[in-house]
Amino acid sequence: xxxxxxxxxxxxxxxxxxxxxxxxxxxxxxxxxxxxxxxxxxxxxxxxxxxxxxxxxxxxxxxxxxxxxxxxxxxxxxxxxxxxxxxxxxxxxxxxxxxxxxxxxxxxxxxxxxxxxxxxxxxxxxxxxxxxxxxxxxxxxxxxxxxxxxxxxxxxxxxxxxxxxxxxxxxxxxxxxxxxxxxxxxxxxxxxxxxxxxxxxxxxxxxxxxxxxxxxxxxxxxxxxxxxxxxxxxxxxxxxxxxxxxxxxxxxxxxxxxxxxxxxxxxxxxxxxxxxxxxxxxxxxxxxxxxxxxxxxxxxxxxxxxxxxxxxxxxxxxxxxxxxxxxxxxxxxxxxxxxxxxxxxxxxxxxxxxxxxxxxxxxxxxxxxxxxxxxxxxxxxxxxxxxxxxxxxxxxxxxxxxxxxxxxxxxxxxxxxxxxxxxxxxxxxxxxxxxxxxxxxxxxxxxxxxxxxxxxxxxxxxxxxxxxxxxxxxxxxxxxxxxxxxxxxxxxxxxxxxxxxxxx
Ligand code: NAD
Numbered sequence: 352x353x354x355x356x357x358x359x360x361x362x363x364x365x366x367x368x369x370x371x372x373x374x375x376x377x378x379x380x381x382x383x384x385x386x387x388x389x390x391x392x393x394x395x396x397x398x399x400x401x402x403x404x405x406x407x408x409x410x411x412x413x414x415x416x417x418x419x420x421x422x423x424x425x426x427x428x429x430x431x432x433x434x435x436x437x438x439x440x441x442x443x444x445x446x447x448x449x450x451x452x453x454x455x456x457x458x459x460x461x462x463x464x465x466x467x468x469x470x471x472x473x474x475x476x477x478x479x480x481x482x483x484x485x486x487x488x489x490x491x492x493x494x495x496x497x498x499x500x501x502x503x504x505x506x507x508x509x510x511x512x513x514x515x516x517x518x519x520x521x522x523x524x525x526x527x528x529x530x531x532x533x534x535x536x537x538x539x540x541x542x543x544x545x546x547x548x549x550x551x552x553x554x555x556x557x558x559x560x561x562x563x564x565x566x567x568x569x570x571x572x573x574x575x576x577x578x579x580x581x582x583x584x585x586x587x588x589x590x591x592x593x594x595x596x597x598x599x600x601x602x603x604x605x606x607x608x609x610x611x612x613x614x615x616x617x618x619x620x621x622x623x624x625x626x627x628x629x630x631x632x633x634x635x636x637x638x639x640x641x642x643x644x645x646x647x648x649x650x651x652x653x654x655x656x657x658x659x660x661x662x663x664x665x666x667x668x669x670x671x672x673x674x675x676x677x678x679x680x681x682x683x684x685x686x687x688x689x690x691x692x693x694x695x696x697x698x699x700x701x702x703x704x705x706x707x708x709x710x711x712x713x714x715x716x717x718x719x720x721x722x723x724x725x726x727x728x729x730x731x732x733x734x735x736x737x738x739x740x741x742x743x744x745x746x747x748x749x750x751x752x753x754x755x756x757x758x759x760x761x762x763x764x765x766x767x768x769x770x771x772x773x774x775x776x777x778x779x780x781x782x783x784x785x786x787x788x789x790x791x792x793x794x795x796x797x798x799x800x801x802x803x804x805x806x807x808x809x810x811x812x813x814x815x816x817x818x819x820x821x822x823x824x825x826x827x828x829x830x831x832x833x834x835x836x837x838x839x840x841x842x843x844x845x846x847x848x849x850x851x852x853x854x855x
Contacts, residue, residue: 354721354731358680358687361394361727364454371402371547373409373571374554376416377564383408388573390547393461393691393698394681394727402547405572410539410580413568417510417537418586420565427507427535431485438482438533440560445475445525448556452549456521457682459548461691461728464683466645474525480810481533484831491837498845504838507535508612511834512587514578514602515550516594517543517693518648518750524550527591530830532562539568539587541578543594545694547571574598585609591833592616593650596748596774596819603822614833615822616650616815618748619776621797622769623653624759627661629781630803635666637805638754639673641779643732646689647752648697650820651777651799651806655738655745656756657768663758667736670756671715674732679721689752691728698728701751704744708735711742712755740771748774762787770796776816779805798824 371390372379381387386404391397403409421427426434445452453468460467490503513527520542531538542550550569557567570577574594582590582605589612592602596617606613623638625631641653658666682690692698705718712735721731730752738745738755745755759765769778778797782788792800798816801807808814814826825833 354675354677354679354717356676356678357721357723358678358684359723360681360684362681362683364458367399367455367458368548368551369400371400371551371571373403373405373413374551374567374569375409375413376419376568377558379554382406383412388544390459391694392458393693396695396727400548402544402571405541405570405577405580407576407580409570409572410577410584413539413570414510414581414584414586416565417539417568420563421507421509421537424537424563424565426532426537426563426566429535431488434533434535435482435486437561438478438529441556441562442475442478442482444556444560445471445478449475452521452552454683455552456549457690459546460517460520460693461682462519462645462648463687463690465685467682470519470522474522476810477522477525477529481529481830484828485533488828488831498843500842500844502840504840505831505835506838507835509536509588510586511536511538512581512584512590513538513540514574514581514590514592514594515540515542517545518650519645520546521549521552523593524553526825527593528553528567530825531591531834532566534831534834536834537566537568539570539581541570541572541574541581544571544573545697579605582606583608588612589834590614591825599821612833613822614825616825617776617819617821618750618774619650619652619816619820620655620746620748620772620774621651621653621777621779622655622657622795623779624657624765624769624781624791625659625662625666626765626782626784626787627659628783630783631662631666631669633803634781635669635673637779637781639670639677641805642754643674643677643689643752646692648693648750652750653777653779653805654749654754655768655772656754657759657765658756659765660758660760667715667756671734671736674716674734674754677732679729679731680724689730689732692730692751693728695728697750698730701730701749701753704747704749704751704753705730705733708733708738708744708753708755711744712736712738715756717752740768746772762791766791766794773819774816775818776820777801777806
């Protein structure tokens with residue numbers, strides 16, 4: 352089916368780096384053994400840079416630098432206000448260069464430029480939020496009158512290993528860097544190998560803002576090499592991971608040997624449930640944005656839409672017409688709504704699901720490469736209706752601009768469909784019936800629920816999934832909890848009545 356609107360230009364930002372290096376102990380360095388990997392841009396699929404491919408030796412150096420900065424440097428010992436000032440300076444720097452950050456991110460990832468700009472601004476907001484949080488932070492104290500005072504002595508855990516995926520990489524890195532640094536940890540970041548460009552920009556931003564050498568370390572590389580070495584390193588007591596569920600399971604096993612702290616933000620197959628009494632115009636806008644924004648490469652994408660049967664035909668027709676009119680093309684064009692998928696390997700995966708979908712559902716829009724876009728990882732926004740819950744496109748995370756629509760007759764059936772997958776990240780409920788909305792929200796298997804809204808998140812709220820979508824919640828003070836140990840200190844206020852062993 353023909354996409355009605357495509358943008359065929361290909362913008363290349365000025366002054367693109369041709370080599371992307373590690374950043375260890377305050378210096379840009381190559382891999383000890385000189386290993387590199389190619390970095391492609393998703394519009395031409397040509398190599399535009401080589402990146403240092405970290406190995407065990409590089410991780411060892413980065414962890415040693417981070418451990419030295421933690422054990423001997425000022426960062427963990429600074430007053431919260433002093434660290435907060437540095438974090439605000441980072442946010443200022445990100446905001447000041449948001450346009451440049453966005454154009455580099457767009458070039459590397461294929462995300463539409465307007466959305467990459469929003470992600471850069473959100474990255475700045477993450478730093479501001481955690482700067483404010485640590486200054487305002489209170490900890491538990493308990494008094495037992497006349498006998499005891501107990502208080503929590505919050506301590507940064509040490510060297511945090513941060514492993515991030517390629518979707519919205521700069522923003523997701525900020526999501527881990529900001530609370531880890533705010534807490535006083537030092538870090539080793541291993542960004543995704545498909546998209547290393549924006550991660551390398553953190554080095555200068557953080558150093559200029561006043562982060563001491565060795566506090567922030569970056570090692571690029573392949574997951575099974577650099578990522579694996581970081582996960583298994585004995586001097587890294589905690590790992591914050593965002594990525595695929597299967598990778599998370601591997602990391603979980605590998606953390607067991609050292610009993611590391613872990614936070615896992617994993618895959619999703621989130622339902623949007625549209626009841627007949629919903630504001631249909633708003634539901635259509637939101638469910639389109641929910642799955643086609645960020646190219647559908649979004650963990651919280653509403654990639655399954657469950658629609659009450661009495662409005663099903665109308666919903667499908669209107670939804671498909673809008674999907675077909677989505678502007679696909681050059682990610683740098685501000686009119687573009689869906690850009691190019693991140694990498695040819697991922698494009699092949701998404702396209703294979705499009706073909707599977709043609710055997711599992713009724714194709715209403717898209718279904719392949721848009722006409723007129725002969726190169727690059729472009730997929731037309733693709734809509735399948737009448738998708739059975741047993742279908743692979745209903746069950747499996749596609750992570751692209753592909754949506755499955757399924758009808759339901761009763762609230763109970765809608766809930767069973769919503770919960771009938773292994774994932775449990777987000778859910779979006781569309782109804783004007785308040786009682787139904789709250790009851791559904793409380794019964795649905797999802798770490799996060801939006802009622803009559805797409806994904807708009809207050810940074811104070813918990814973020815995370817249940818079932819195969821993750822382990823632990825970050826967000827707000829929970830992130831600080833993850834990067835710190837809450838040591839309990841007990842002080843006696845009165846003579847202690849100790850049983851006198853051996854004192855008969
Ligand atoms: P991925 O799991 O392939 O890779 C994520 C990171 O893990 C990369 O840096 C990779 O190099 C590294 N890695 C891979 N194997 C490793 C290993 N054995 N040891 C250590 N590190 C290893 O994921 P991806 O394809 O980059 O990202 C897409 C996935 O991320 C999707 O499933 C998406 O739902 C998920 N995601 C989840 C959230 C969330 O908050 N729940 C947010 C964004 C993305």
